[in-house]
Amino acid sequence: MADDDGFREFVHARLRRLSRIAYLLTGDHHAAEDLLQNALVKLASRWSKVSAGGAPDAYLRKILYHEHVSAWRRNHHLRAEWSTAEPPEGGSGRDMAAETVRRLLLEQALAKLTRKQRAVIVLRFVEDLSEADAAAALGVSVGTVKSQTSYALKRLRELAPELHVLVREPKEAWA
Structure with missing residues (x-):
């Protein structure tokens, strides 16, 4: 190199x-x-x-x-696959208990998805990529990204209704 x-x-x-x-x-x-x-x-x-x-x-x-x-x-x-809980990184003035709960909810929710669904959710909502950029990253069509996102979100709503906490505070949830 x-x-x-x-x-x-x-x-x-x-x-x-x-x-x-x-x-x-x-x-x-x-x-x-x-x-x-x-x-x-x-x-x-x-x-x-x-x-x-x-x-x-x-x-x-x-x-x-x-x-x-x-x-x-x-x-x-x-x-x-096993969900694990790691202690969050330290920081003053932050609600560490709430951050830990959000992190655990996210880990448990992602564990309930297929790998393709998890990949699409991470690309779209953690990395904040557009549908086109997520499709390019995965080597699939934009339609596939849309459908996998839809299936994943539906599955999360059904299997992990506790995720409403993440919807209310999206920026902090991914910290």
């Missing part, structure tokens, strides 16, 4: 956000680390071409979501 420093800077600047996204996709810290590591290895092998093209974020996002779905296809019969 010709531009080691550029790759390191790219990863360092985005690692926390990428880790959070990988965790929301997998629902498990170890699986999230594996997912992100695999995606970064693939990006590293193509870094000079991708960075020259000017869209490494979009490219990495696509790798991340494709790896997530591919891992499920390979291992869906071998692995059970």
Whole structure:
């Protein structure tokens, strides 16, 4: 890889956000680390071409979501998913108990979705991508993103009605 420093800077600047996204996709810290590591290895092998093209974020996002779905296809019969609760990061003046409850609700709700539905929800509502950008990241049509979003939201309303807390305070809920 010709531009080691550029790759390191790219990863360092985005690692926390990428880790959070990988965790929301997998629902498990170890699986999230594996997912992100695999995606970064693939990006590293193509870094000079991708960075020259000017869209490494979009490219990495696509790798991340494709790896997530591919891992499920390979291992869906071998692995059970478990929701876990990690203590939230500290901060003064914040209602840590309420943030913890919101985080737990979100983790439990995402665990109730299929991997494709979870990917669409994370892309649309955590990463705040448009339907077109989410479709490009997943390599599917905009119609597929719309239908998967609709199915996922319907399923969440049915299986996790407690999520009304997240609807009232969307910005804090994803913190």
